[in-house]
Amino acid sequence: MKRRIISILVAIMMLAALIVPSAVLAENDDEENFETVIIFTNDVHCGIEDGWGYAGLAKLKKDFEAEGKNTLLVDAGDHAQGGPIGTLSHGGYIIDIMNFVGYDLATPGNHEFDYGMDRFFELVDAANYPYVSANFMHYENGQPTGAVLDAYKIFEEGGLKIAFVGLSTPETITKSTPTYFQNDQGEYIYGFCQDNTGDALVEAAQAAIDAAHADGADIVIVLGHCGIDEQSAPWRSTDLIPRLHGINAFIDGHSHSVINEMLTDADGNPVALVQTGTKLSNVGILKISESRSVITAEIVPAPEEVEVDPETQEFIDGINAEFEELLHTVVAYTDHILTVNDPDTGERAVRSKETNLGDLCADAYRELFGADIAFVNGGGVRANINEGEITFENIINVHPFGNMACLVEVTGQQILDALEMGSRNCPDENGGFLQVAGLTYEIHTDMEPNVIVGDDKMWQGPAGIPYRVQNVRVMNRETGEYEPLDLTKTYTLASHNYMLKNQGDGFAMFGTANVTILQDEVMIDNAVLINYIQSMSGGDVTFEDGTVVTYDHIVQGYQDPRGEGRIVIVSETEPEPEPTEEPVPTSDPTPPATGAITVIGFGVMALLAGAGAVIFRKKED
Secondary structure (H helix, E strand, O other), rough: OOOOOOHHHHHHHHHHHHHHHEEEEEOOOOOEEEEEEEEEOOOOOOOOOOOOOOHHHHHHHEEEEEEEEOEEEEEOOOOOOOOOHHHHOHHHHHHHHHHHOOEEEEEOOOHHHHHHHHHHHHHHHOOOOOOEOOOOOOEEEEEEEEEOEEEEEEEEEOOEEEEOOOOOOOOOHHHHHHHHHHHOOOEEOOOOOOOOOOOHHHHHHHHHHHHHHHHOOOEEEEEEEOOOHHHHHHOHHHHHHOOOOOOOOOEOOOOOEEEEEEEEEOOOOOOHHHHHHHOOEEEEEEEEEOOOOOEEEEEEEEOOOOOOOOOHHHHHHHHHHHHHHHOOOOEEOOOOOOOOOOOOOEEEEEOOOOOOHHHHHHHHHHHHHOOOOEEEHHOOOOOOEEEEEHHHHHHHOOOOOOEEEEEEEEEHHHHHHHHHOOOOOOOOOOOOOOEEEEEEEEEEEEOHHHHHOOOOOOOEOOOOOOOOOOEEEOOOOOOOOEEEEEOOOEEEEEEEEEOOOOOOHOOOOOOOOOOEEEOOOOOOHHHHHHHHHHHOOOOOOOOOOOEEEEEEOOOOOOOOOOOOEEEEEEEOOOOOOOOOOOOOOOOOOOOOOOOOOOOOOOOOOOOOOOOOOOOOEEEEO
């Protein structure tokens, strides 16, 4: 990342030109007459040198402190996972960097749990700052019995008591690894106050808010990892704020959104809702006036040239040096992009439709085991592999989670149910959308999903209506021909422990009690992809300047960024094609009714309130 030291005056001028307009809670004082600053980040996902970078963030913090401001630095979760440094150190180096920068507080996001519960508690212990979460609970017999972490933390700054109440999304159970929160008998021993009304989460949050006020808090801020995505209802920040009493601001995360707007709480009082996007592309700043009557919220984009703190940059450089040789080792070459995006719009597509990188990742699992079928969840395919040399770092960025490859035996009915579960939000996104190998299928988006999910968003069964997933056909390995899925037949299915054993993304039709494990956790996910690419033959590559380079491995196939046509999206606006041969028997039976479909998403966002409130929102992928 290009960085040069520039004067503080120039930096301030640049920020003034770039800054997102402020949300103002009151206007009794001059906004600039402030004495307390709260700097906040969210969803950094190991982007230690992206955007502001942690070294730029450290410089910003030190500048406020040098001006005599009371300064706090907090994070709203998902910092320890998402890049090579996090993956290879199981989050350890991220905590080291955050300690060095001088964070004062954090709340755990769902991805802080991706390395397992033992490692989560090791990271918490290693942090020089506390973690807070009012709704992360011990569970017994399906009910919460007590908080795992402190629900809130009060800081005294300039005679002002500022309380931060932590909230972690109940989606953590399915958006991390479900079995991490269970005992050996499959019983939940940890949970996040998940229910399909949001009542339990509101109750836990309000209890912490009330306790903070009872402890003398002058200002209460929710530090939450909740988000605004429709699929996160009823646990979104926009669901919670109108139901809560006694909060001044809600620092949010999880949805990778850029938000600076004013909502109203249950009493009609203004509440600033803020979120900074992802990977330090922005930094958030709350300023509290000397009279305590004004709070302004600013979302500050990273300038083109970021002034960094030299000591922090030196510390980060030392960590990078340890990984540099390994990360930049070239493992293969591709003459075309392998992408998670739609080539027409540039928007992320891997969570709602087929892409060539999704095909490649699924094929890697299928070929590793010689399986009939392979699944890869779209949420687990995280980054493009651009045209040119492929490094170990590129592969880790695609598969940063460290999931372990498994082979299981399942029925055709389980295959169909999983495809239906994964496609339930289509054409909208779903991290559990299934990229596939060894089969093809259609998604009829004009039909309701035949899915019942529980309060925790886990699959409970079909809803008793026709499946929107139809014409599922499985490749016969002996003949190479595609045949209709047989719901009563058993198939070998390759994927990873997150889905097949731990029921990640809500795939409860799988799990150790529901599948026959044939090969258990034989290889880490990025090694599966590397090995598959390195099974491809190599050769000479001639570049434009006439240079000829010999690569041992060159990606074969996968030329079309849209993939090979394994997944066909059918909507009511698209005419059905004329049949050219005998129709293929369908594999979309209508099972007996078992109940109604749980609503997957909820209505529009809460109405904005507060005279003169300035709104800015942008979605970042």
